[in-house]
Amino acid sequence: ERIAAQKAAEERAERVAARKAAQERAERIAAQKAAEERAERAAAAKAAQERAERIAREKAAQERAEERQRAREEAERKERLEREQQRKEQERREREEERRQTPPVRTGDPRSIGRAMVAERGWDAAQxxxxxxxxxxxxxWQVDATNPTSGAYGIPQSLYPELMAEAGPDWRTNPATQIEWGLGYISGRYGTPCGAWAHSVELNWY
Known part of the structure; x- marks a missing residue:
């Protein structure tokens, strides 16, 4: 009986040890699996973060590239616009120079020429x-009118007649040249013919 009891006790101990070993093995497997899952989740999270960071970097680089492209296009547009403005300004100056060097042929009496040239300056009939x-x-309105006292000459009665050469070499005989110079003088000194006339009425000279 003692032998049977001892054997039964040994069998129970073996079963307990086997169950304990099985439980420990199951716990190790579960712990290993949990660790692997955590590692997988961490790796996935890291990969996702790296992917997000890469996408963000690529997006930022793309935005910078687009911004640089827009800046280049804007600079090119401004440069084209500036060149176009310079070209137009050059053409305007060339036309003005051509117009100045080759003034239009004026016909008619001096008063009619003066009326036309006043209108060309944007002055109205009152002016x-x-x-x-x-x-x-x-x-x-006499082209060769000369003041014997002051020496003033021509339609505008310039005190220094040779100054009218600024408007053209034919200032002695061409009413249009004298009128062009006289209108420039009036514009620069009095602003308008009515300003010059008011001064003349008050002081008897202009």
Missing amino acids: FQCLDNLWTKESN
Whole structure:
């Protein structure tokens, strides 16, 4: 009986040890599996983060490239616009120089020429009336009118007649040249013919 009891006890101990070993093995397997799952999740999270960072870097690089492209295009547009403006300004200056060097042929009496040139400057009929009053008083629109006292000459009665050469070499005989110079003088000194006429009325000279 003692032998049987001892054998039974040994069998129970073996079964307990086997169950314990099986449990420990199961726990190790579960722990290993959990560790592997955590590692997989960590790796997946790291990969996702790296992918997100890579996408963000690529997006930022793309945005910088697009911004540089837009800046280049804007700079090119401004450069083209500036060149176009310079070209137009050059053409305008060339036309102005050509116009200055080859003034239009004026026909008609000096008063009619003066009326047309006043209109070309954007002055209205009232301004021409002031000019007519002024130059009728000064020279009666005579190209060769000369003041024996002061030496003033021509339609605008320039005190320094040679200054009219600024408007053209034919200033002695061409009414249009004299009128062009006279209108420039009036514009620069009085602003308008009516300003010059008011000064003449007040002081008897302009």
